[in-house]
Amino acid sequence: MSKALVIYLVAEPETPELARAAVDGGADIVELGIPFSDPLAEGPVIRQASERALARGMRTRPCLDVLARMRELVDVPIVPMTYAAILEAYGYERFAGDAAAAGASSAIIVDLPVEMHPELKRIQLIAPTSTDERIRAAAANTDGWLYVVSLTGTTGAREEVSQRVGALVERSRALAPSGLPLYAGFGVSTPEHARAFAEIADGVVVGSRAVQVAEQGPDALREYVASLRAALDAA
Amino acid sequence: MSTTTTFGAYGGRYVPETLIPALDELEAGWREALADDAFHAELHRLATTYAGRPTPLTLAERFEPGKRIYLKREDLLHTGAHKLNNALGQAVLAQRLGKHRIVAETGAGQHGVATATVCARFGLDCVVYMGEEDMRRQRPNVERMYLLGAEVRGVDFGTRTLKEATSEAIRDWITNVETTHYLIGSCVGPAPYPELVAELQSVIGREAREQVLTAEGRLPEAVIAAVGGGSNAIGVFHGFLDDADVRLVGVEAAGAASLGSGRTAVLHGARSSVLADEDGQIADAHSISAGLDYPGVGPEHAYLRDTGRAEYRAATDEEALDAFRRLARTEGIIPALEPAHALARARDLDAELILVCLSGRGDKDLDEALKALEKLA
Numbered sequence A: 001m002s003k004a005l006v007i008y009l010v011a012e013p014e015t016p017e018l019a020r021a022a023v024d025g026g027a028d029i030v031e032l033g034i035p036f037s038d039p040l041a042e043g044p045v046i047r048q049a050s051e052r053a054l055a056r057g058m059r060t061r062p063c064l065d066v067l068a069r070m071r072e073l074v075d076v077p078i079v080p081m082t083y084a085a086i087l088e089a090y091g092y093e094r095f096a097g098d099a100a101a102a103g104a105s106s107a108i109i110v111d112l113p114v115e116m117h118p119e120l121k122r123i124q125l126i127a128p129t130s131t132d133e134r135i136r137a138a139a140a141n142t143d144g145w146l147y148v149v150s151l152t153g154t155t156g157a158r159e160e161v162s163q164r165v166g167a168l169v170e171r172s173r174a175l176a177p178s179g180l181p182l183y184a185g186f187g188v189s190t191p192e193h194a195r196a197f198a199e200i201a202d203g204v205v206v207g208s209r210a211v212q213v214a215e216q217g218p219d220a221l222r223e224y225v226a227s228l229r230a231a232l233d234a235a
Numbered sequence B: 001m002s003t004t005t006t007f008g009a010y011g012g013r014y015v016p017e018t019l020i021p022a023l024d025e026l027e028a029g030w031r032e033a034l035a036d037d038a039f040h041a042e043l044h045r046l047a048t049t050y051a052g053r054p055t056p057l058t059l060a061e062r063f064e065p066g067k068r069i070y071l072k073r074e075d076l077l078h079t080g081a082h083k084l085n086n087a088l089g090q091a092v093l094a095q096r097l098g099k100h101r102i103v104a105e106t107g108a109g110q111h112g113v114a115t116a117t118v119c120a121r122f123g124l125d126c127v128v129y130m131g132e133e134d135m136r137r138q139r140p141n142v143e144r145m146y147l148l149g150a151e152v153r154g155v156d157f158g159t160r161t162l163k164e165a166t167s168e169a170i171r172d173w174i175t176n177v178e179t180t181h182y183l184i185g186s187c188v189g190p191a192p193y194p195e196l197v198a199e200l201q202s203v204i205g206r207e208a209r210e211q212v213l214t215a216e217g218r219l220p221e222a223v224i225a226a227v228g229g230g231s232n233a234i235g236v237f238h239g240f241l242d243d244a245d246v247r248l249v250g251v252e253a254a255g256a257a258s259l260g261s262g263r264t265a266v267l268h269g270a271r272s273s274v275l276a277d278e279d280g281q282i283a284d285a286h287s288i289s290a291g292l293d294y295p296g297v298g299p300e301h302a303y304l305r306d307t308g309r310a311e312y313r314a315a316t317d318e319e320a321l322d323a324f325r326r327l328a329r330t331e332g333i334i335p336a337l338e339p340a341h342a343l344a345r346a347r348d349l350d351a352e353l354i355l356v357c358l359s360g361r362g363d364k365d366l367d368e369a370l371k372a373l374e375k376l377a
Helices: A015-025 A046-053 A059-074 A085-088 A094-101 A132-141 A164-174 A191-198 A210-216 A218-234 B017-034 B039-052 B083-096 B110-122 B130-139 B139-147 B164-177 B195-199 B204-216 B233-239 B299-307 B317-331 B337-348 B365-375
Strands: A004-010 A029-033 A078-082 A146-149 A182-185 A203-204 B057-059 B068-073 B101-106 B126-133 B151-155 B180-182 B222-226 B247-253 B265-269 B271-275 B308-316 B352-359
Touching: A004 A046, A004 A182, A004 A210, A004 A218, A015 A059, A015 A218, A015 B083, A029 A146, A029 B130, A059 A078, A059 A085, A059 A094, A078 B233, A085 A094, A085 B265, A132 B017, A146 A164, A146 B057, A164 A182, A191 A203, A191 A218, A210 A218, A210 B101, A210 B204, A210 B247, B017 B083, B017 B195, B017 B299, B017 B337, B039 B083, B057 B204, B083 B195, B083 B299, B101 B110, B101 B164, B110 B126, B110 B139, B126 B130, B126 B164, B130 B139, B130 B151, B130 B271, B139 B151, B139 B247, B139 B365, B151 B164, B164 B180, B195 B204, B195 B233, B195 B299, B204 B233, B204 B352, B222 B233, B222 B337, B233 B247, B233 B299, B233 B352, B247 B337, B271 B299, B299 B308, B299 B317, B308 B337, B317 B337, B317 B365, B337 B365
Parallel strands: A004 A029, A004 A203, A029 A078, A146 A182, A182 A203, B068 B352, B101 B126, B101 B180, B126 B151, B222 B247, B222 B352, B247 B308
Antiparallel strands: B057 B068, B265 B271
């Protein structure tokens, strides 16, 4: 089965065109980052991109408008990714409703543990530090697929892919309902990384590097995503 | 899994999954320690033989004639501020948890110095994150941390103050969580930190209550303390929570009044009263006092505000500077700029017998305060 490629972009006015380029390059899912001023899980690239977006006025409502314009340009799932602070202010139910109305599929809330706000259907995250009990809870409650955080750390490119992701994916397969897709992310930036992850997981998530390449425009992003796609298809 | 530990609507654990197991482990280790007489005996031994507890109570007769203002002298604690109470307790706890690397954030540098001190004392690796603006205005404390063997990592983005230093310390913890204890400096952050820090600081209130009773034969009418994150205030308040007739008054910096002009929002892992906009984005705080220059506050303070048990007021930079100089000239005590805010409001509080938590000494502030006083003159 073909491995899934998930591309993360920070919401800005230009993002719909960038998302189209990513999908043309072979992305199966686009994560749309709704920026927060104090994003604890982000390394420098996404933190700085978030600061720039906020300086341009990319608050929650304008981000949902960007999402709606993306929906007109691409036909893959669009998953808003953000922090609990945004939903606390906007309202959890209101966010779920407005995001769905704009064309979102599910959501990822980086700092909302599985126990909190169980009514909000979302993609859950697991990490190398997660206990078996927590992986079971995340797998049972997740919406569609499970986000496997490959390392202990923040987002951002690394020289080498995490050596821990294999054990974590294996442990998760044993604990999750059979057939639940496991997509691995954090620290993936090159086609070689993507291919290494694809040999273990059902898909890969690429964030920081995609955000960096996107600064060079849609053509550069399309080419970069295509290089990841080719690596996954060869895996 | 007790991720819902809250103070009313406030508190909780809004952190990435990577940290949740560490918070569970910390909470379990903390409960075990609390139930262990040996832990309490160790803390007591360190407090009395190393830190200099109990700290004295001083009647400030000349500072505000007509009132009886007592100062709880945390400025006389080793390292010069109440921060050591928390750092010592958490260092002992970190060792029980088998963690030999410590990360911390610091604003005024007092918590950084306290953390560097306990790490030197126990032989732990120490990394302190500090905003570059704070490194500039609290230079003596940066030098003390270096001398104590800590690594100080400057944070050069955003406000370059305590908010970003805290975010970077948490990011370090996410990265090194398996070997590292995050020694948070105030009663903020994800559960169980607010409760843990409050308990370790409550020694201030327990001692002060006995000392005021001994000196006056009655309880104070009001207890007043500066509130940034709120740890010295929560520590002294905890001694009087059950004394319904004792007013508890927290004083925020006017430009960083998270309780006075904030809204419910999430910052650094907890839901509390925060300076934030209607979208939940965190706003910048402004204060001459680096220790109060923070847009959030401990969740228990938000709860005490809502229940009416405590009241919160503000003092401007100018009022704090005036009280800073006044205490120096009338009592021969140079306070830190943080408790100078509490001193300013103690003067005009409609109460006669008042306990002020003098949370730290002002050596670190001389440059900044003298420059500011010159401008006012």
